[in-house]
Amino acid sequence: MKTLSPHLLRAVAAAGLILAAGVSTAGAAMSAMAVTDLNVRAGPGPQYPIVGLAARGSTAVLEGCIQGSNWCRVNVGGVAGWAYAKYLATGSGGSTVVISERRAELGVPVVTYETTGSTVATPAEPLELIGPVEEVTAITPPPAVRTYITENPVDTVYLDGEVVLGATLPQTVAVRPIPEYDYQYVNVNGQPVLVEPATRRVVYIYR
Incomplete structure (x- = not known):
């Protein structure tokens, strides 16, 4: 099983934000942490509008993830929406692990999503995976x-x-x-x- 990269673990530990393992039961929400600044979207996909931001190190209530998908329903500071599980983590067995790597072991609840109102267009081409997060030097563009x-x-x-x-x-x-x-x-x-x-x-x- 994969764990977070060392630089992310150092940053989280320095902030004192490593969470205790959340043992969930069927249908129960659990705690998770954003390992980087992470968008919270109105629906489970990049084509949905952004409704909030889970800042790096912030705690989210993880209500569950869609079966066979890395999109999870979360609540961050009262803002409900969807976030990507590869950038959400929790504690397990004394280490910090990515939610998408240990869903079955952690007992992450399964949720569904039904579109309501206007239909959001899905990209016509197959989606491509963005590579893993690596440490970069922050810049301030003019x-x-x-x-x-x-x-x-x-x-x-x-x-x-x-x-x-x-x-x-x-x-x-x-x-x-x-x-x-x-x-x-x-x-x-x-x-x-x-x-x-x-x-x-x-x-x-x-x-």
Whole structure:
């Protein structure tokens, strides 16, 4: 079984936010922790609008996950929605583990999702997985960069999972250069992001 990468464990431990294992019964909610800044969406997929943000290290109530999917229903600070299980963790056997790796052992409840109201379009092409989160150096882009991106929009690319800081984009995803700037940009799952050209890692997310 996989565990969190060392740098994420250090950050969580330093904040004193490693959670005790939540033993759940059928239909019971459990506690989880966001291992990175994580979007909370209106539905189980990247095509749904963002309704909130689970900050790195924050606690979420995990109500359950869809069978055969990594999308889970959560409540973060009173905001109900859906988050991606690969970036949610909890304590188990003295270590911190990713929810998606240990669902059966942890007894994560199974939930379902039924669309109501207007239908949300699903991307026509198969979704691609964003790579695992790795440590990156935080950047602060100048306002001129946001202005350029706004004035030169690109089509949204939908990737399976969630766009998070440090994730690596697949080689098939085209990124656009920014004049006189070290980073490139692309719109992933409805959010403009800046990408380090050499590694294709996400170094900044416009929220």
